[in-house]
Amino acid sequence: MSHHCKNLLVRCMDFRLTREMNKWMEKRGYIGDCDLVSLAGAGKAIADGTPEGEMLLSQIALSAKLHHSSCVALVHHSQCGAYAGAYSFANAEEEKEKQVSDMKKAAEIIKAKNPGISVKFIWANLQDDDGREIEFEEID
Numbered sequence: 511m512s513h514h515c516k517n518l519l520v521r522c523m524d525f526r527l528t529r530e531m532n533k534w535m536e537k538r539g540y541i542g543d544c545d546l547v548s549l550a551g552a553g554k555a556i557a558d559g560t561p562e563g564e565m566l567l568s569q570i571a572l573s574a575k576l577h578h579s580s581c582v583a584l585v586h587h588s589q590c591g592a593y594a595g596a597y598s599f600a601n602a603e604e605e606k607e608k609q610v611s612d613m614k615k616a617a618e619i620i621k622a623k624n625p626g627i628s629v630k631f632i633w634a635n636l637q638d639d640d641g642r643e644i645e646f647e648e649i650d
């Protein structure tokens with residue numbers, strides 16, 4: 511018996527995302543139709559070419575192989591510890607700019623390794639320090 515889903519969602523492991531993210535996923539039809547990988551910094555590891563990035567790429571290939579997923583949703587977020595540990599941003603705009611650039615870099619690598627796969631970019635903007643309110647934005 512085979513099981514198929516359309517999407518693979520890759521999010522940061524940050525616990526502050528979970529409550530609002532699950533609601534957003536339900537609303538957008540992801541629940542029940544996506545594989546899910548949580549990794550600190552999400553696509554950062556792929557953009558940086560680290561062993562964790564290789565692991566993430568193998569999960570993406572496995573999801574496509576086992577479940578025929580054809581769309582990767584990369585979810586990055588503001589106030590990300592993986593980025594705060596690696597860079598010192600002057601402001602929130604600078605952090606977002608770097609993360610969006612990493613998401614796009616990761617997408618090129620993902621698409622090169624998985625022909626036919628599309629990649630979406632989701633920016634989760636925490637409205638407070640605890641993730642009580644999060645604004646989700648799809649970036650082109």
Ligand SMILES: [Zn+2]
Pocket residue numbers: 522523524550551587589590591592
């Ligand atoms: Zn994070």
